Amino acid sequence: MIKVLLFAHLQEKIGKDQLELEIIQSTVAELKNKLKNQFQLYELNSVMTAINEEYAMDEDIVKSGDTVAFIPPVSGG
Amino acid sequence: MIKVLLFAHLQEKIGKDQLELEIIQSTVAELKNKLKNQFQLYELNSVMTAINEEYAMDEDIVKSGDTVAFIPPVSGG
Amino acid sequence: MSERYSRQVLFQPIGTNGQQRICNKHVLIVGCGALGSSNAENLVRAGVGKLTLVDRDYVELSNLQRQQLYTEKDVCDQVPKANAAKKRLQEINSEVEIMPHVLDATPISLKPLLADIDLVIDATDNFETRFMLNDLMQKHRIPWIFGSCVGSTGMSYTVLPNETPCLQCLLDTIPVSGATCDSVGIISPAVQMVVAHQTTEALKLLIDDMEALRTKLVTFDLWHNHYHTMNVNRAKKTDCPTCGNNPTYPNLNEEASSKTEVLCGRNTVQIRIPQKMNLEELASRLQNIAPIKHNDFLLSIEYKSYRLVFFYDGRTLIHGTNSIEKAKSIYNQLAG
Amino acid sequence: MSERYSRQVLFQPIGTNGQQRICNKHVLIVGCGALGSSNAENLVRAGVGKLTLVDRDYVELSNLQRQQLYTEKDVCDQVPKANAAKKRLQEINSEVEIMPHVLDATPISLKPLLADIDLVIDATDNFETRFMLNDLMQKHRIPWIFGSCVGSTGMSYTVLPNETPCLQCLLDTIPVSGATCDSVGIISPAVQMVVAHQTTEALKLLIDDMEALRTKLVTFDLWHNHYHTMNVNRAKKTDCPTCGNNPTYPNLNEEASSKTEVLCGRNTVQIRIPQKMNLEELASRLQNIAPIKHNDFLLSIEYKSYRLVFFYDGRTLIHGTNSIEKAKSIYNQLAG
CATH class of the missing domain: 3.30.310.10 (TATA-Binding Protein)
Known part of the structure; x- marks a missing residue:
């Protein structure tokens, strides 16, 4: 199981601040695509991704037990 | 190994904000006594203790791999 | 709804209904030092209906480093903090009703102020007063939000009478060695960080968004980059003298108190x-x-x-x- | 040392030497909205030597819900934010030299202001300006502290030229869909929480306590009770056009910019x-x-x-x- 934390407008879009996905292993890019298709989360095109609090790239591997955070840059000030 | 987080004046007393102790298993009370003897941390008489972010009592067991936080109540405002 | 609150109404969990509720609520802040002045400014900007302020001190030069609302002129004039706070708060928002009281917070002095209070913010600087508040709020069934800070550290926790563990459950006795701002100093961001948590929980309570409440005790250290939350559910004691089955409210007892x-x-x-x-x-x-x-x-x-x-x-x-x-x-x- | 800063001097990592350093430093804050006004108040109360403020807007009614320093009178008088901020800040601390500039932050307008700046605080409300700041600060070797907030969320990160990954390393392109306060609203504690982090890192930098620096990117959501830090060391790119081996500073380019x-x-x-x-x-x-x-x-x-x-x-x-x-x-x- 992979835990996904959603921040800012990603939350509002799907009505939850976290998800638990029954996935054994995936790349960050695959995970994003899955969520884009399932929830129309186009915002995932421009987010920062962390795996277990470490900056991650699209080709990095996410495994069961990991926590992935999708952090959309917010611009207000 | 047990990770110990120290807040507020506990830090200043021993000059570190965290410790790593080579302990397999211990009660909270034993752990406090060990630190009291080793660092003269009398302040441990009136702290809150958390094991892995859960409130803990003196008789609770800490095991290798756990994170223990000692939280002295601070009074300023 | 006023253009003034438009950005708060746009925030989806609040909305127009939430803003209406905030505008109808009455909050008591006990203490107008660093935590109190900043909490007061937030709630007044947010448009709370009524705000009662209690503090026994006057503004001193060493307060200005971290106590929002106060100026050099308040120091010169030795204005009591509750009064200096009211003046500035009304310049910020003339729609809020603000009632300042220059007095020592005791069970006797606070009781007449509690009639229609929806929420109490703890902005005191000592645990004796906090334990008294803990008893008083339990007795009068008013939620209150504990906050404290010294150095670069702070903590916050929300007490709901009859629901959550109370302060007495968490701390068996009044800590006598709680570090104070006058012994180990303080930086202003530690104040702000506690207040950010207190105000957020206050807004949740004022709009009755009980699901969103934090429930955990937060502790942080900004200088050493720590942020720690603690689930305290198991700390609730059925024999607690404040919130247990047979409460005696030991800190309201004149004999027992200082x-x-x-x-x-x-x-x-x-x-x-x-x-x-x-x-x-x-x-x-x-x-x-x-x-x-x-x-x-x-x-x-x-x-x-x-x-x-x-x-x-x-x-x-x-x-x-x-x-x-x-x-x-x-x-x-x-x-x- | 003045009694005014006594509680800050008592804070052990600052002390008398640290306070002396703070009093000799010059900080530039870009933007005087919610983040800018609160950062400014903190630094002025903390006793920074000089403060330069840049903002192109004037105070409006919808600002008062979260923008510290401003009052109803500033709204009536349509005072530019930089000027309204200076007036209030001098009442708080007359010892600080405050220089307000009412202008659009561009490479050309900012360049003459950078001469003796020790630190820049980002309090802008859009990524186009942040990417420009990112280039400009890299070119002039000035550390800067990114901050942003909407709703109940916010983020902060400190960029040290030649050391840490820069904003361009973290975000390949300027995000066009960054949520804004005018689209999804904001509550004041989200502002305070970002500012608490920005001011703390500012104080560390001003007293040269480089070991204490956070280095991680912080993201939080106060309403949903999340606090997340991200180690970004591996994001640093040697071919980054801003901080890489052959920088071209694409966001300072007149042709490339808006x-x-x-x-x-x-x-x-x-x-x-x-x-x-x-x-x-x-x-x-x-x-x-x-x-x-x-x-x-x-x-x-x-x-x-x-x-x-x-x-x-x-x-x-x-x-x-x-x-x-x-x-x-x-x-x-x-x-x-």
Whole structure:
């Protein structure tokens, strides 16, 4: 199981601040695509991704037990 | 190994904000006594203790791999 | 709805209904120091209906480094904090009804102020008052939000009468060695961080968004980059004297609470707390502040123009003043 | 050392030496909205030597809900934010030298202000300006502290030229769909929480306590009780156009940066950004704000008295004004 934390407008879009996905292993890019298709989360095109609090790239591997955070840059000030 | 987080004046007393102790298993009370003897941390008489972010009592067991936080109540405002 | 609150109404969990609720609520803030002034500014900007402020002090120069709302002129004029706060708050938002009270927070002084209070914010600087608030709010069934800070650290926790563990569940006895801003200093971001948590929980409570409440106790250290939350559900005690099955509210008891008296002709005030004191702890914390003397019977310290003598039985003598207010203030600075 | 800073001097990592350093430093804050006004108040109370403030706006009623320093009178008088901030800040601390500038932050307008700046605080409300700051600070070797917030969320990160990954390393392109306070609202504690982190890192930098620096990117959501830190060390790119081996500073390039022009006789302003726009994203975010029309070529939206038309090639037309300032402001509210 992979835990996904959603921040800012990603939350509002799907009505939850976290998800638990029954996935054994995936790349960050695959995970994003899955969520884009399932929830129309186009915002995932421009987010920062962390795996277990470490900056991650699209080709990095996410495994069961990991926590992935999708952090959309917010611009207000 | 047990990770110990120290807040507020506990830090200043021993000059570190965290410790790593080579302990397999211990009660909270034993752990406090060990630190009291080793660092003269009398302040441990009136702290809150958390094991892995859960409130803990003196008789609770800490095991290798756990994170223990000692939280002295601070009074300023 | 006023354009003034438009950005808060746009925030989806609040909306127009939430804003209407906020505008109809009455909040009591106990203490108008660093936490109190900042909490007050947030709630007034957010448009709370009524705000009651309680504080016994006046503005001093050393407050300006971290106490929002106050200016150099308030220091010159020695304005009581509650009054100085009201003046600035009304310039910020004239729609909010603000009632300042310059008084020592005690069960007797607070009781008449509680009639229509929806929420209490703890912005006191000592645990004796917090334990009294804990009893009083439990008795009157009013939620309150604990907050405290020193150095670069702070903590916050929301107490819901009859639901969550109360302060007495979390801390068996009133801590006598709680570090104070006057002993180990403070930086303003520590204040802001506590207030950010207190105001957020206050807004949730004011709009009745109970699901969103944090429920955990937060502790942080901004300088050392720590942020820690603690689930305290298991701390709730059925035999707690404050929130248990047979509450006795021990901190509302006049006999049990601190007794303070002027010792005539000695230029000295005596304060008595209802517990024994751990003078080893106190000594280890005060030794960097001022010269101390410590023997088997007492701990004495020279501080500013005063000499304080702490006894194991819970008594403290403050030599150098006949003013109870001043003596309490010095006492809280060192042993708060 | 003044009694004013006594509690800050007592804070052990600062002490007398640290306070002396703070009093000799010069900080530039870009933006005097919510983040800027609160950062400014903290630094002025902390006793920074000089403070330069840059902002192009004036105080409006909808600002008062979260923008510290400003009052109803500032709204009535339509005082520019930088000037209103200076007035209040001097009442708080007359010892600090405060230089307000009412201007649009661009490479050209900022350059003359950088001469003796020790640190820059980002308090802007859009990523176009942040990417420009990122280039400018890298070029001039000045550390800067990114901060942003909307709703109950926010983030902060400190960029040290030649050491840490820069903003361009973390975000390949300027995000066009960054949520803004004008689209999804904001509560004041989110502002305070970002500022608590920015001010703490500022104090560490001002006293040269480099070991204490956070180094991680912080993101939080106060309403949903999340606090997340991210180690970004591996994000540093040797071919980064801003901080890599052969920097080109693409966001200082006049050609590459936004071009804004008034379309004569049409009561319309055109803004062009140097990237293609993702109109699907923008549409999904704006649909709750106002009526939108979306076809294969453009996205249009009715907003207040304006009509905005976004094109995939990066152009936007703002109909209903001939003012570049006004058009930029509306644009940043929606697509900032």
